[in-house]
Amino acid sequence: MPESKKRKKVEERRIARQQAQERRSKNKAVKVEQGSPKWWVPVMVGLAVIGLIIIVIAYITGGRYPIPGLDNGNINLFVGIGFILVGFLMTMGWK
DSSP states (O other), X not given: OHHHHHHHHHHHHHHHHHHHHHHHHHHXXXXXXXXXXXXXXXXXXXXXXXXXXXXXXXXXXXXXXXXXXXXXXXXXXXXXXXXXXXXXXXXXXXX
């Protein structure tokens, strides 16, 4: 009889350890996917704002500035639109 009591206690301990291990594994933190780097949003917004400023300056100066020396004044508008486009495309990678 004492032998069966020992076996029963050993089995109970094994079950208790297994249950404790299952509880611990459930409580473990799940690795969460990291978001975008901290510099992502300021660069994204900065590019859009710079593009807007370039377009406004080009409109006010008739296309002569902010990049002087370009043959066609519309090129400054395209540069501004390019900055805005890159800022917009960065929004797709933002998490």
